Amino acid sequence: MTDQPRVEIYTKDDCSHCDRVTDLFEGKGVDYEEYNVSENDERFEEMVERTDGRKTAPEVFIDDEHVGGWDDTHELDETGALDELLGIADGEIVDHRPLIIAGTGIAGLTAAIYAGRANNEPLVIEGDEPGGQLTLTTDVANYPGFPEGIGGPDLVNRMKEQATQFGAELKNGIIESVERVEQRSSRPFRVELRNGDVYTADAVIAASGASARTLGIPGEDELMGYGLSTCATCDGAFFRGEDMLVVGGGDAAMEEATFLTKFADTVYIAHRREEFRAEDYWVDRVHEKVEEGEIEIMKNTELIEIHGSQEDGVDHVTLVENDKGHPTDRLDDPETEEFDFDVSAVFYAIGHTPNTNYLEDTGVEMDDEGYLQTKGGDGGGQTETHVPGLFGAGDVVDFHYQQAVTAAGMGSKAALDSDEYLEDRERAGSSAEEAEPAAADD
Numbered sequence: 001m002t003d004q005p006r007v008e009i010y011t012k013d014d015c016s017h018c019d020r021v022t023d024l025f026e027g028k029g030v031d032y033e034e035y036n037v038s039e040n041d042e043r044f045e046e047m048v049e050r051t052d053g054r055k056t057a058p059e060v061f062i063d064d065e066h067v068g069g070w071d072d073t074h075e076l077d078e079t080g081a082l083d084e085l086l087g088i089a090d091g092e093i094v095d096h097r098p099l100i101i102a103g104t105g106i107a108g109l110t111a112a113i114y115a116g117r118a119n120n121e122p123l124v125i126e127g128d129e130p131g132g133q134l135t136l137t138t139d140v141a142n143y144p145g146f147p148e149g150i151g152g153p154d155l156v157n158r159m160k161e162q163a164t165q166f167g168a169e170l171k172n173g174i175i176e177s178v179e180r181v182e183q184r185s186s187r188p189f190r191v192e193l194r195n196g197d198v199y200t201a202d203a204v205i206a207a208s209g210a211s212a213r214t215l216g217i218p219g220e221d222e223l224m225g226y227g228l229s230t231c232a233t234c235d236g237a238f239f240r241g242e243d244m245l246v247v248g249g250g251d252a253a254m255e256e257a258t259f260l261t262k263f264a265d266t267v268y269i270a271h272r273r274e275e276f277r278a279e280d281y282w283v284d285r286v287h288e289k290v291e292e293g294e295i296e297i298m299k300n301t302e303l304i305e306i307h308g309s310q311e312d313g314v315d316h317v318t319l320v321e322n323d324k325g326h327p328t329d330r331l332d333d334p335e336t337e338e339f340d341f342d343v344s345a346v347f348y349a350i351g352h353t354p355n356t357n358y359l360e361d362t363g364v365e366m367d368d369e370g371y372l373q374t375k376g377g378d379g380g381g382q383t384e385t386h387v388p389g390l391f392g393a394g395d396v397v398d399f400h401y402q403q404a405v406t407a408a409g410m411g412s413k414a415a416l417d418s419d420e421y422l423e424d425r426e427r428a429g430s431s432a433e434e435a436e437p438a439a440a441d442d
Contacts, residue, residue, distance in 0.1 A: 005086060007032035008061040010047040013039075015234045016135035016153050017070035018058040023130060024077060027172045030086055038237070053311045055238045056225045062086070069225055074128055078174045078194035097123045099418055100191050100201040101168075102175050102358075105132020106404045107394025108207035109159040110411030111418075115205075116166030118419045123199065124163065124170045125191075127355070131156040132209045133395075134404055143404055155404075173197065178204055179361045180387055188389055189362075202425060203389040203418045206359060206372060207411060210352030210395040215247070219306030223346075227314030228306060232256035232347045236263050239345040245270060245317060247303050248349035254282035256349050261294040268343065270301045273325045300325045304338075306346055316342045354396045362387050372397050383414040389425075391418050 007025060009032050011018035025032050037044040037057060051059050051066055060067040062085050067073055076082035099115050101108050101124045108124060115122040134140065134152035141149040160170060173193040181190050187200035212230040214220055220228065229235040232246070236259065244264045246257040249271035260267045269286070276283050289295040298321070305318040320327040322336040330336045354370045364387045365373040372392035375384045383391040393414035394407040 005063045010035045010037055010057055010059040012037050012057040015057050017234050020130050021058045021070050021073055024172050054225055056235050080195040096187055096200045098202045098422055101205045103127050103207040103209050104130050105209045106134055107407040107411035109163050110408040111205050111207055111393055111415040112163035112168035113166055114412050114415030116163055116168040122168045124168055125175055126172045127208050128174050175358045177358050177361050203421055205391045205414045205418055206396050207393045208355040208396055210354045213351045213353055217305055223306050223308055223314055226310045228346045230348045232260050236260045241265055242344035244345040245343040246347045246349055250277045251279055251282050253349035254278040254286050256347055257295055258285050261289055267295045268298055270298045270303055272302045274299050302328045314344055314346055316340050356396055362390055364390055371399050381417050383417045
């Protein structure tokens with residue numbers, strides 16, 4: 001590409017966000033220079049200096065200007081500003097597809113495989129977390145067919161390859177809105193991306209997953225990326241030999257705490273209740289690490305502030321503890337203890353929020369948490385919403401199981417349901433054409 005700005009990307013090994021940002025530039029046909037800092041101390045120090053102290057990866061530079069990490073880069077891409085920086089900005093592109101799938105997690109990619117095999121030419125929009133939550137998992141031990149386990153990014157990449165082999169097209173982008181246009185019966189859905197691209201579709205599968213929650217506490221915004229992270233597998237290695245804090249009590253918290261023992265001096269788990277929500281398998285693994293002196297558990301404890309600076313990272317945190325649990329609800333209780341605690345890194349693992357805001361203009365029904373309401377039950381059409389042609393699969397629907405294999409199952413159901421819907425729609429169109437009276441002779 002002529003007159004292309006110089007793009008530099010600092011990456012590390014086993015970093016899903018790094019894969020996402022390089023995939024983004026490759027998808028745009030943009031050349032870049034990649035610097036892996038995992039085994040290169042000189043490059044790591046160079047990255048820290050150029051980013052004014054950031055110790056996370058990836059970090060992107062365009063013509064020596066620091067763009068930021070994955071979150072910053074994809075936010076620019078959402079608005080079209082990244083294309084402007086790269087000199088490749090396009091105007092609005094309008095195309096029509098039989099089926100658009102929102103999301104490239106396990107649910108979306110399974111739907112893409114099935115829809116591709118059904119010759120429905122699915123366009124799959126990757127979203128702001130390409131590959132979904134599984135890309136943040138280093139070892140998937142319970143997905144059928146892999147007795148030795150498989151890395152989350154590896155499984156996702158295999159599914160992407162399989163989907164494209166069957167005719168699915170993957171596009172990097174984020175859906176800003178989906179609108180049901182009733183009067184345009186030939187093109188019932190209008191799908192607009194944040195970069196201005198517009199598509200129409202006969203059917204849409206929402207498989208856009210869920211995003212990591214944050215606490216909204218003092219120090220969070222300033223220190224995100226400077227010692228605070230929502231991805232232990234991405235950033236844990238940057239804090240070797242340090243004490244680390246994991247916040248949460250579910251499967252993700254247990255898994256991340258176990259993973260971090262590879263690097264940490266001690267991993268502390270702060271959980272606001274007495275009992276963990278995680279499955280027994282993960283609780284047992286954590287207790288094994290406790291017995292080995294690698295993990296310490298702080299029950300009935302909550303994080304209320306993170307202290308530090310972007311120059312020096314996280315210095316310490318403030319916690320509150322009450323034996324009755326949920327101590328932030330008991331701050332006036334004299335038995336609630338507030339104390340400072342020294343750690344150098346904090347990792348959130350406190351659940352997710354379904355990514356469904358872009359569907360509000362469709363009028364689709366959601367519960368109070370934003371999860372899509374689908375038909376369910378027995379027989380076909382289980383993934384249908386009450387909006388004709390709109391289907392839901394994966395974590396946008398499932399707030400209970402939230403497993404890769406259940407997401408895959410829902411993705412296949414959504415593809416089969418959408419195929420039946422498209423066939424019925426085509427038959428109805430053909431019947432209508434046949435029913436039209438012949439034009440009268442002059």
